[in-house]
Amino acid sequence: MADVKKLYIKTYGCQMNVYDSERMAEAMGGAGYVTTEDAAEADMILLNTCHIREKAAEKVYSELGRFRALKEEKPDLKIGVAGCVAQAEGQEIMRRQPLVDLVVGPQSYHRLPQMEARVREGEKALDTDFPLDDKFDTLRQRPKAKRGPTAFLTVQEGCDKFCAFCVVPYTRGAEASRPAARVLEEARDLVERGVREITLLGQNVNAYHGAGEGGDWSLARLIWALNDIDGLERIRFTTSHPNDMDDDLIAAHGECAKLMPYLHLPVQSGSDRILKRMNRSHTDESYLRLIERIRAARPDILISGDFIVGFPEETEEDFQATMDLIEAVNYGYAFSFKYSTRPGTPAAERPQVAEDVKSERLQRLQALITRQQRAAQDAMVGRTVGVLFEKPGRMAGQMVGKSDYLHAVHVTDDRVQPGDLAQVEILESGPNSLSGRLVSV
Numbered sequence: 001m002a003d004v005k006k007l008y009i010k011t012y013g014c015q016m017n018v019y020d021s022e023r024m025a026e027a028m029g030g031a032g033y034v035t036t037e038d039a040a041e042a043d044m045i046l047l048n049t050c051h052i053r054e055k056a057a058e059k060v061y062s063e064l065g066r067f068r069a070l071k072e073e074k075p076d077l078k079i080g081v082a083g084c085v086a087q088a089e090g091q092e093i094m095r096r097q098p099l100v101d102l103v104v105g106p107q108s109y110h111r112l113p114q115m116e117a118r119v120r121e122g123e124k125a126l127d128t129d130f131p132l133d134d135k136f137d138t139l140r141q142r143p144k145a146k147r148g149p150t151a152f153l154t155v156q157e158g159c160d161k162f163c164a165f166c167v168v169p170y171t172r173g174a175e176a177s178r179p180a181a182r183v184l185e186e187a188r189d190l191v192e193r194g195v196r197e198i199t200l201l202g203q204n205v206n207a208y209h210g211a212g213e214g215g216d217w218s219l220a221r222l223i224w225a226l227n228d229i230d231g232l233e234r235i236r237f238t239t240s241h242p243n244d245m246d247d248d249l250i251a252a253h254g255e256c257a258k259l260m261p262y263l264h265l266p267v268q269s270g271s272d273r274i275l276k277r278m279n280r281s282h283t284d285e286s287y288l289r290l291i292e293r294i295r296a297a298r299p300d301i302l303i304s305g306d307f308i309v310g311f312p313e314e315t316e317e318d319f320q321a322t323m324d325l326i327e328a329v330n331y332g333y334a335f336s337f338k339y340s341t342r343p344g345t346p347a348a349e350r351p352q353v354a355e356d357v358k359s360e361r362l363q364r365l366q367a368l369i370t371r372q373q374r375a376a377q378d379a380m381v382g383r384t385v386g387v388l389f390e391k392p393g394r395m396a397g398q399m400v401g402k403s404d405y406l407h408a409v410h411v412t413d414d415r416v417q418p419g420d421l422a423q424v425e426i427l428e429s430g431p432n433s434l435s436g437r438l439v440s441v
């Protein structure tokens with residue numbers, strides 16, 4: 001029997017990194033690796049890192065330091081850093097932390113097997129080149145392992161928007177879309193392996209413009225084609241930019257049965273002055289009008305967002321404008337962050353807001369968002385919603401899944417299995433999840 005080696009991957013950051021980690025595991029499958037959940041038994045450890053917020057690199061270095069004892073115990077253990085910190089720091093990582101054998105950027109990991117062969121020979125391997133070849137194409141020959149009911153599928157990568165606070169255009173590169181036929185092929189393959197819900201991923205997913213039959217396809221066109229795949233029951237997509245919400249995509253939210261009533265549409269701030277300084281190219285007003293149009297197409301849609309507080313030169317008045325926007329939109333979910341300086345981005349050079357002011361604003365914003373989130377979840381009580389069950393819950397006989405609106409839902413009923421899509425009457429709203437009773441399987 002071939003020598004089976006174990007690969008431990010720790011994933012930080014966004015869903016695109018989760019998808020990339022799966023692809024890395026598949027690529028390394030070709031080099032004789034199976035994945036493990038236990039770093040102590042690994043022959044190779046990969047940290048798939050995120051660079052979006054402050055101290056990301058420092059956290060990676062301290063995590064790496066923790067592997068020293070393991071490496072001493074097991075000299076053959078190889079350690080790699082992947083993802084956006086790898087892209088941003090490059091060679092510096094191996095200089096600062098000699099334990100590291102391999103550094104691979106988010107656009108180069110399809111070459112991991114060749115890199116692994118080099119590190120096994122005792123060399124160090126660094127690859128942060130942007131691909132001349134299509135990384136996803138190289139990874140097409142995958143083993144047909146069975147999958148859980150939900151999956152991510154990256155359709156678009158990179159970003160040309162250059163928001164003044166953001167490192168993504170530098171670490172992930174220019175905006176690029178995968179050809180529609182490739183996406184559809186991967187989706188059909190996932191469905192054959194048991195997947196019933198696909199979340200299309202991209203840093204700017206609604207800027208999708210992949211080559212397809214008759215010219216470039218929009219995201220709406222891609223969603224309609226996915227809608228025709230038998231066995232695929234649910235479609236989601238994230239993350240979107242307000243400026244790329246075209247009419248067809250808005251209409252799809254009202255008309256496409258498999259497209260779920262949930263939309264993540266980051267606005268970052270409600271102050272036009274700050275939005276301009278952020279280089280966001282939309283206004284408070286244009287965002288609110290957009291939300292109106294989306295709700296006209298799909299009145300029950302749950303909107304989620306991202307917010308940054310304490311962006312350079314943000315005044316109390318600017319912050320208040322963000323709070324007003326939140327009141328006006330009424331979010332079902334949100335992610336909120338204190339602005340953190342990212343070296344190399346334009347905003348890093350501007351006058352900064354004091355840390356205690358940022359913390360205090362974040363607290364107020366999160367209190368408001370939490371109230372809205374709570375209200376949106378509580379409003380589900382008494383309604384009957386679709387739930388795709390994913391796994392057993394903590395209590396005996398309990399199953400957990402996600403509702404159409406992405407709320408976690410518990411049901412105790414031995415008729416449901418992971419992968420079942422059922423109608424559930426919601427009876428109770430708990431701190432972090434809903435519970436209900438099966439209406440139909």
Ligand code: 5AD
Pocket residue numbers: 052053165166167266268306307308337338339340341342
């Ligand atoms: N500081 C704080 N938050 C940031 N984000 C991106 N860059 C920064 C930064 N420098 C947030 C934005 C984005 C989300 C993914 O991360 O809100 O939408």
Ligand code: SF4
Pocket residue numbers: 159160161162163166167168169203204241
């Ligand atoms: Fe970053 Fe999103 Fe702005 Fe692109 S649109 S620069 S990914 S925050």
